[in-house]
Amino acid sequence: MTQTIRRIFLVKGAVAGLALAVAPLDLARAADAVMPFKASRVAPVFDWSGLHIGGHVGYGGGSFGPGTNPLPQQGIFFPSTITGLIGGYQAGYNLQLPSKWVFGVEADISFTSTLDRPKLVPAPFNTTFDYFGTARGRVGYAFGTVLPYVTGGAAFGRTRVDLNNATGEIVGNKPRMHLGWVAGAGIEVSAGGNWTGKVEYNYIDLGARTYGLGDVPLPDVAVDPTIHTIKVGLNYRLWDTPPWIGNTAIKPLALPESTNWNVHGQTTLITQGYPSFRAPYQGPNSLPGIGRTRQTWTFGAFLGWRLWDGSELYFNPELAQGFGIGGTLGLAGFSNGEAQKGGAEYPEFRAQRYFFRQTFGLGGEQEDVADAANQLSGKRDINRVTVTVGRFAVGDYFDGNSYAKDPRADFMNWAMWSSAAYDFPADLPGFTRGAVVELNRKDWAIRAGLFQVPSQPNSDVLTFKTGGAVIEFEGRHTILDQPGKLRVGVFANRGNTANYRNALGISAANPGININDIVPGERRERSKYGxxxxxxQQIATDVGIFARASWNDGQNEILSFTDIDRSVSGGVSINGSHWGRPDDTIGLGGAINGLSGAHRDFLAAGGKGLLIGDGRLNYGTERILETYYALALSKAFTLTADYQLITNPAYNADRGPVSIFSGRLHGEF
Incomplete structure (x- = not known):
């Protein structure tokens, strides 16, 4: 039963059909292995009957009707449209008749991608989707493990009109529900085990709704959504053994899953809140003095496909929803590692990772590789060169740490799970595109990366016009028979940023001009290094300590990460085996963050950073204490209680301290 539940939840993260290509080969091999070599044998027959759940990704387009000013949503490799890339979930039931006709029902819900800001045209209002979905019947004819089908039924969706002021900022919105119809066709194929993959086309007509905009004042507008979508998905059939029907003398065939592909998933829900704290004044980027509670939620899949020996392709689609406390503003060491700068009220879809990895073995001793997220099982040479190209997070390959690295599982504060003064290249959710090369030996490794950087601070647009680079050396050692690692990295970014001293000089010469209005005109291609x-270091069985120190030159604006120029952190992590809970973990750590002189003067003059800016500044180092207990509920789920005490939030001794309480539910499959 545990295994069944695990598989049921696993599919909620699975949202692509990368396994389709291996299905026919695996099916043939499995059948040959099971069937006795007799001329009179009766071949098993695949039966599509049963309940399934799954996920999908795709691309859509269409229209809201004339005069609706649609928001352009990111298409990544395709043009932006009213939906852009889409992702979501489905569930359904099929019944296969003896005549091989298959009748079924299926319901799904899809979410659109994020705003393609460079394509946005100024308008007094814009129209977009919060979500849309369908409830359909399916009729198909089974050709063994291949099922072509047609589908149709009801459709629903929620649109939203955002009202803008003269500068383009959203000042209000109005939502409407729509009900319409859908028709389409698709093909579904067995992909091994209980998995099936599908490709499906839908045409959706949601029907018109009128928005009254007289209070803006603007003329009324009719929003009439019509959508074309192409979806690629995976379904998981809910039984322990696939239902094969054949000769009663033959044991039902359980088609094995291929070792050349894998599917993993994760979901993380974090709720954070704090009581009111001392705040005699606050600015546009301050953490509000009155207590707040906010949530973030992510749900993603990790799909891998071995193309040939040593060659792997990975895809990680993700839905993200929610905001950090204070709108992810007001703390340099922000309290929630899952909080994205581009938060959303409804889930938004992003293709967070898509990358190609090639490993070149250099011979000699080998090591086992376990099946895991973004890792296919097998063996590899310990001495190897690995090249990775695509979209990923810089932290996937650099600044790793066994005890403080993953805000979904251990410390949540940004200054605890990262070298916080490393302004690593990233878009708003923390990812970039680039290449990494690594040489690995038994006792050491050296790796280097080159990445795209944002077009300007806090931008969601990545560019190679300028770039970021990092080189890291990792040494592995033992002290008193206890393993440990030391990593040393140097980095440099070149981006479109303003110099703090230049902005301060212009402000001093023109005291009537707000310094934040000076900054955009002073941005040039400038470097930041550090x-x-x-x-x-493990100090005893299931007990480890960690420490980080980082520094950047602090002369120009932070480009990607957070407003920190100097940082030290450290702590201890203890596994629960010491009190009979081997899957539990307790952690205790602290961090101290600081700013360069130019940076603190800029903030004191009323400047705004990426996350902070109180309007004035009584400078003091930002000091963070964090402790957590992660309670294993099962092999898949962990419930964490976390407490953080932050003194001098955003380096301001006039405000705080603030106590932040968190609860985190994390599942991985």
Missing amino acids: FYVNAE
Whole structure:
């Protein structure tokens, strides 16, 4: 039963059909292995009957009707449209008749991608989707493990009109529900085990709704959504053994899953809140003095496909919803590692990772590789060169640490799970595109990366016009027979940023001009450089300590991460085996963040950073204490209680301290 439940939840993260190509080969091999070599044998017959759940990704387009000013949603490899890329879930039931006709029902819901800001045209209002979905019948004819079908039924969706002021900022919105119809066709194929993959086309007509905009004042507008979508998905059939029907003398065939592909998933829900704290004044980027509670939620899949020996392709689609406390503003060491700068009230879809990895073995001793997220099982040479190209997070390959690295599982504060003064290249959710090369030996490794950087601070647009680079050395050692690692990295970014001293000089010469209005005109291609040191050491069985120190030059604006120029952090992590809970973990750590002189003067003059800016500044180092207990509910789920005490939030001794309480539910499959 545990295994069944695990598989049921696993599919909620699975949202692509990468396994389709291996299905026919696996089916043939499995059948040959099971069937006795007799001329009179009766071949098993695949039966499509049963309940399934799954996920999908795709691309859509269409229209809201004339005069609706649709928001352009990101298409990544395709043009932006009213939906852009889409992702979501489905569930359904099929019944296969002896005549091989298959009748079924299926319901799904889809969410659109994020705003393609460079394509946005100024308008007094814009129209977009919060979500849309369908409830359909399906009729198909089974050709063994291949099922072509037609589908149709009801459709529903929620549109929203955002009202803008003269500068383009959203000042209000109005939502409407729509009900319409859908028709389409698709093909579904067995992909091994209980998995099936499908490709499906839908045409959706949601029907017109009128928005009254007289209070803006603007003329009324009719929103009439019509959509074309192409979806690729995976379904998981809810039984322990696939239902094969054949000769009663033959044991039902359980088609094996291929070792050349895998599917993993995760979901993380974090609720954070704090009581009111001392705040005699606040600015546009301050953490509000009155207590707040906010949530974030992510749900993603990790799909891998071995193309040939040593060659792997990975895809990680993700839905994200919610905001950090204070709108992810007001703390340099922000309290929630899952909080994205581009938060959303409804889930938004992003293709967070898509990358190609090639490993070149250099011979000699080999090591086992376990099946895991973004990792296919097998063996590899310990001495190897690995090249990775695509979209990923810089932290996937650099600044790793066994005890403080993953805000979904251990410390949540940004200054605890990262070398916080490393302004690593990233878009708003924390990812970039680039390449990484690594040389690995038994006792050491060296890796280097080159990445796209945002077009300007806090931008969601990545560019290679300028770039970021990092080189890291990792040494592995033992002290008193206990393993440890030391990582040393140097980095440099070149981006479109303003110089703090230049902005301060212009402000002093023109005291009537707000310094934040000066900054955009002073942005030029400028560099930021620095280093980090990252250590971890096991000191006893299931007890480890860690420490980080990082520094950047602090002369120009932070480009990607957060407003920190100097940072030190450290702590201890203890596994629950010491009190009979081997899957539990307790952690305790602290961090101290600081700013360069130019940076603190800029903030004191009323400047705004990426996350902070109180309008004035009584400078003091930002000091963070964090402790957590992660309670394993099962092999898949962990419930964490976390407490953070932050003194001098955003480096301001006039405000705080603030106590932040968090609860986190994390599942991975």
